[in-house]
Amino acid sequence: MITLTVNGKKLNYSGDGDMPLLWYLREDANLQGTKFGCGIGECGACTVHIDGSAVRSCGVQMGDLNGVSVTTIEGLATNNELHAVQKAWIEEDVPQCGYCQTGQIMATVDLLKNFPNPTDEEIDNNHTNLCRCGTYDRIRKAIHRAAYLMKSED
Amino acid sequence: MNISKSISRRNTLKIFVSAGALTVCMPMIPIFGQEDGQAADTLFDGKLGPFVQINANNTITIGAPVPDMGTGISTTLPMIVANELDADWETIIVEMIPNSHFMDEKNRQVLDYVLQGTGGSGSVTNAWQPLRECGALAKYLILKAAEKDLLISQKDMVTENSYVIVKSSGKKYPYSAFADTAAKIKVPGLKKKTSQWGDYLLRKVDFSETKSGPTIKVQGAGNIVGKPKGQKLARDIVTGNIEFGFDKNFDNQLVAMIERCPHYYGKVKSFDATAALKVNNVVDVIEIPHLGEEGQLKLNSPGVAVIATNIWAAKKGREALKIVWDKGNFSHENNAWHAQEMRDAISRDDVKTLDEKGDVDEALKTSEKIFEREYEVPFWEHFCMEPLSCSAHVMQNEVIIKAGHQFPETIAPYVAKATGVPFENIHVENGRIGGGYGRKATIDFVSEPVFLSQKTGRPVKVYWTREDDVRHGFINSSALYRIKAGVDENGNLKAWDAISSRKGTAWMEGFPEKHVPNSRLKRAYPKIKVPTGAWRGPGHNTTGFVIESMIDEIAVGLNKDPLDYRLEILGVDKEYPFNSWTPVPVKNKTISSARMKGVLRLAAEKAGWGKKMPNGQGRGIASCFTFGSYAAMVVDVFVDDKGNLTVLKVTGAADCGLVINPLGAKAQMEGGCMDGLSAAIYQNIQFDDGRITTGNFNDIPLVRINEAIKAFDFHFVDSNEIPTGLGEIALPPFIPALMNAIYNATGKRIRKFPLGDQLKT
Numbered sequence: 057m058i059t060l061t062v063n064g065k066k067l068n069y070s071g072d073g074d075m076p077l078l079w080y081l082r083e084d085a086n087l088q089g090t091k092f093g094c095g096i097g098e099c100g101a102c103t104v105h106i107d108g109s110a111v112r113s114c115g116v117q118m119g120d121l122n123g124v125s126v127t128t129i130e131g132l133a134t135n136n137e138l139h140a141v142q143k144a145w146i147e148e149d150v151p152q153c154g155y156c157q158t159g160q161i162m163a164t165v166d167l168l169k170n171f172p173n174p175t176d177e178e179i180d181n182n183h184t185n186l187c188r189c190g191t192y193d194r195i196r197k198a199i200h201r202a203a204y205l206m207k208s209e210d
Numbered sequence: 211m212n213i214s215k216s217i218s219r220r221n222t223l224k225i226f227v228s229a230g231a232l233t234v235c236m237p238m239i240p241i242f243g244q245e246d247g248q249a250a251d252t253l254f255d256g257k258l259g260p261f262v263q264i265n266a267n268n269t270i271t272i273g274a275p276v277p278d279m280g281t282g283i284s285t286t287l288p289m290i291v292a293n294e295l296d297a298d299w300e301t302i303i304v305e306m307i308p309n310s311h312f313m314d315e316k317n318r319q320v321l322d323y324v325l326q327g328t329g330g331s332g333s334v335t336n337a338w339q340p341l342r343e344c345g346a347l348a349k350y351l352i353l354k355a356a357e358k359d360l361l362i363s364q365k366d367m368v369t370e371n372s373y374v375i376v377k378s379s380g381k382k383y384p385y386s387a388f389a390d391t392a393a394k395i396k397v398p399g400l401k402k403k404t405s406q407w408g409d410y411l412l413r414k415v416d417f418s419e420t421k422s423g424p425t426i427k428v429q430g431a432g433n434i435v436g437k438p439k440g441q442k443l444a445r446d447i448v449t450g451n452i453e454f455g456f457d458k459n460f461d462n463q464l465v466a467m468i469e470r471c472p473h474y475y476g477k478v479k480s481f482d483a484t485a486a487l488k489v490n491n492v493v494d495v496i497e498i499p500h501l502g503e504e505g506q507l508k509l510n511s512p513g514v515a516v517i518a519t520n521i522w523a524a525k526k527g528r529e530a531l532k533i534v535w536d537k538g539n540f541s542h543e544n545n546a547w548h549a550q551e552m553r554d555a556i557s558r559d560d561v562k563t564l565d566e567k568g569d570v571d572e573a574l575k576t577s578e579k580i581f582e583r584e585y586e587v588p589f590w591e592h593f594c595m596e597p598l599s600c601s602a603h604v605m606q607n608e609v610i611i612k613a614g615h616q617f618p619e620t621i622a623p624y625v626a627k628a629t630g631v632p633f634e635n636i637h638v639e640n641g642r643i644g645g646g647y648g649r650k651a652t653i654d655f656v657s658e659p660v661f662l663s664q665k666t667g668r669p670v671k672v673y674w675t676r677e678d679d680v681r682h683g684f685i686n687s688s689a690l691y692r693i694k695a696g697v698d699e700n701g702n703l704k705a706w707d708a709i710s711s712r713k714g715t716a717w718m719e720g721f722p723e724k725h726v727p728n729s730r731l732k733r734a735y736p737k738i739k740v741p742t743g744a745w746r747g748p749g750h751n752t753t754g755f756v757i758e759s760m761i762d763e764i765a766v767g768l769n770k771d772p773l774d775y776r777l778e779i780l781g782v783d784k785e786y787p788f789n790s791w792t793p794v795p796v797k798n799k800t801i802s803s804a805r806m807k808g809v810l811r812l813a814a815e816k817a818g819w820g821k822k823m824p825n826g827q828g829r830g831i832a833s834c835f836t837f838g839s840y841a842a843m844v845v846d847v848f849v850d851d852k853g854n855l856t857v858l859k860v861t862g863a864a865d866c867g868l869v870i871n872p873l874g875a876k877a878q879m880e881g882g883c884m885d886g887l888s889a890a891i892y893q894n895i896q897f898d899d900g901r902i903t904t905g906n907f908n909d910i911p912l913v914r915i916n917e918a919i920k921a922f923d924f925h926f927v928d929s930n931e932i933p934t935g936l937g938e939i940a941l942p943p944f945i946p947a948l949m950n951a952i953y954n955a956t957g958k959r960i961r962k963f964p965l966g967d968q969l970k971t
């Protein structure tokens with residue numbers, strides 16, 4: 057039996073240990089904001105946080121997750137107040153189809169923990185999620201804006 | 211404004227009116243008009259027209275009738291309605307509405323109000339007029355109701371930000387105060403009317419026979435259209451709260467994964483499901499044949515479906531299948547074979563001359579200088595970020611389909627045929643589309659769950675993996691072009707002889723062919739069987755690259771400025787004919803050389819064309835006409851001494867008629883350029899044994915943020931022409947402008963895609 061916390065809720069899991077977290081979130085926990093794009097860790101659409109760090113959930117198995125705490129896009133806003141990264145995404149009107157964006161946002165939240173004031177080069181080297189609609193220019197602007205918003209929120 | 215107050219006032223008025231009706235109110239009748247005719251609530255289920263619902267708190271819900279695959283259409287279309295309605299954009303609520311259609315008495319499908327599919331950059335163009343009319347109708351009804359309730363002539367009223375303002379008194383009333391009355395006002399002559407619109411029958415709201423009925427704003431007027439607006443559904447997107455096709459489920463559904471025959475036009479010879487059926491939670495294994503008609507082009511890839519209660523079990527079960535394939539007749543096909551076949555086809559006698567004028571051979575003989583070039587493009591995939599999926603529940607006399615489909619209206623006719631369930635009992639729930647680019651326009655991914663639900667009697671959802679998606683698509687055809695151009699002693703183009711060899715039309719008609727006195731367009735028919743289909747800017751996506759590279763080569767060869775040379779060819783302002791596909795029915799299709807020159811000049815001016823570029827940098831220009839819109843791009847690149855490419859900036863101009871939402875319009879241009887960059891530098895789908903071997907993102911790099919275009923500067927020609935599309939118009943000129951820039955920086959002319967490491971050798 058695996059016990060894990062998802063968005064603050066304690067949950068139990070007793071199915072296949074090799075099932076990726078991604079499918080647990082989408083099918084068992086009914087949290088479909090986390091997306092499937094490749095299943096091999098290449099695209100980042102499935103990015104969530106495990107114990108505070110960004111992880112591609114298609115590549116982690118349920119059997120390894122006893123005791124961990126998972127945050128998905130649905131758990132990012134607090135009491136209806138959007139996270140600064142989500143706000144920045146709206147203000148820069150980033151999404152086109154939007155499918156990759158929850159993953160982009162989860163990756164950015166973590167990026168900003170490591171680089172609270174990232175340079176373009178730091179973004180280039182550390183933000184690797186794929187967006188097929190090509191929203192990169194606005195993602196970059198939104199990352200900078202989010203960094204700014206987070207500082208002014210402190 | 212206090213809403214309850216206004217309602218009680220309205221009630222008072224009503225009492226007053228009815229009590230004194232015989233004597234006091236007689237003179238008022240002409241204002242109200244004769245009350246026969248139909249009211250909005252009976253015609254439109256209680257709403258003020260098909261798309262407008264005024265809520266009690268004076269917010270307005272506007273229905274978005276066209277699926278959004280990233281085009282921003284779920285914001286653009288409501289903007290058109292809201293603009294006409296003088297609504298407060300901030301309090302507008304956008305709601306995606308299901309597609310609406312029916313069979314008429316002659317058993318022909320009729321679409322309600324607007325075309326509901328999305329493709330060919332036609333959504334806005336097609337919906338523009340009907341949506342303006344719907345907005346105007348709603349406003350008309352509100353004003354009528356205000357007149358009726360307030361007993362004030364509407365000449366004394368203005369509408370603004372979802373309020374009716376009485377000019378003489380300065381009093382403000384929310385639209386909601388009049389919503390009930392408005393829905394009940396009978397409008398003589400208001401009806402729904404069916405007429406032909408291109409290939410479709412469309413039943414539109416018609417008020418052409420109403421007396422002093424709704425009036426539509428002059429094009430370009432209003433407070434919303436033309437102003438940059440963020441996407442209405444952005445909050446739902448960034449919180450993960452929006453349902454894509456991939457997220458649509460039935461309670462109690464079964465989940466299927468299908469091992470499809472990897473060889474196109476192959477099938478299952480035999481299979482052993484013993485091991486698959488032993489996997490925990492696998493409930494069934496079902497063979498899926500080709501579901502299209504015999505001899506027809508591919509509908510779906512035949513295969514074996516593993517049905518389970520969850521996706522992981524279905525996947526494991528699928529991996530345990532043992533299948534022997536019948537490879538079909540095309541296992542000789544691979545990349546080298548395709549390349550040879552495109553060449554061989556050019557010398558076969560089924561080559562067709564599509565257009566010819568003057569004497570091309572003679573003109574070539576007497577030309578001062580000849581340019582002869584060959585260009586080649588490989589197969590491109592869509593790589594929609596959201597892989598395909600669809601779920602279906604086929605019941606005795608009803609079918610429900612859930613998907614993210616570009617043309618939801620095509621689903622019911624197929625399903626009716628496949629299941630025998632009457633058309634009107636087939637319901638399609640269409641989700642947001644996680645990237646379409648033409649891929650989600652076909653019925654293949656709908657046919658499979660329909661078949662499996664019929665077999666199991668349960669709702670079935672079919673999931674595609676990335677590999678399934680890549681290997682069983684309908685992709686962009688590879689292409690080979692040869693062009694021979696002759697110029698006279700002054701450098702004028704006098705002969706243009708071009709042939710394309712690709713599956714599907716190349717659309718080479720127009721520029722520069724129509725401007726050259728002697729020209730010939732030919733088409734070869736390579737016998738390549740790869741399933742192909744629509745891909746962002748079909749035909750234009752590769753032809754733009756070829757023609758605009760060729761023009762650049764000639765200009766450079768003649769020592770002329772590439773911008774000046776293009777303007778020279780376009781010559782005096784004129785309209786010249788073309789015969790490529792357009793998203794809206796147009797008679798006598800023409801391209802305007804003036805509008806083309808306009809975008810070239812605008813892009814050049816904004817980029818500062820002609821300035822000297824620093825060492826290692828280069829600049830290129832190109833323009834294209836795609837599906838009714840004109841676009842020109844100036845691209846700046848830097849190539850370092852190791853051959854690494856950086857795209858520094860794209861300065862672009864577009865003439866797409868009236869721009870509804872400049873912020874969204876720019877997004878479409880940005881996206882088109884980024885997609886073009888990925889395609890040109892990386893896309894190169896691999897084949898062997900008559901199958902696609904490319905599988906996932908580890909097989910093919912696509913542009914990420916570190917390689918993305920560094921800056922954009924887009925400008926739109928101020929225009930009052932009807933709005934035309936944007937989703938596909940940036941890519942065709944972007945790619946050649948990029949290649950021309952690379953030439954300008956390095957002296958290397960790229961004639962064969964992908965760019966790959968051609969700059970590195």
Ligand code: FES
Nearest residue numbers: 093094095100114
């Ligand atoms: S789905 Fe996990 S990285 Fe692509």
Ligand code: FES
Nearest residue numbers: 153154187188189
């Ligand atoms: S917004 Fe469509 S893939 Fe990123």
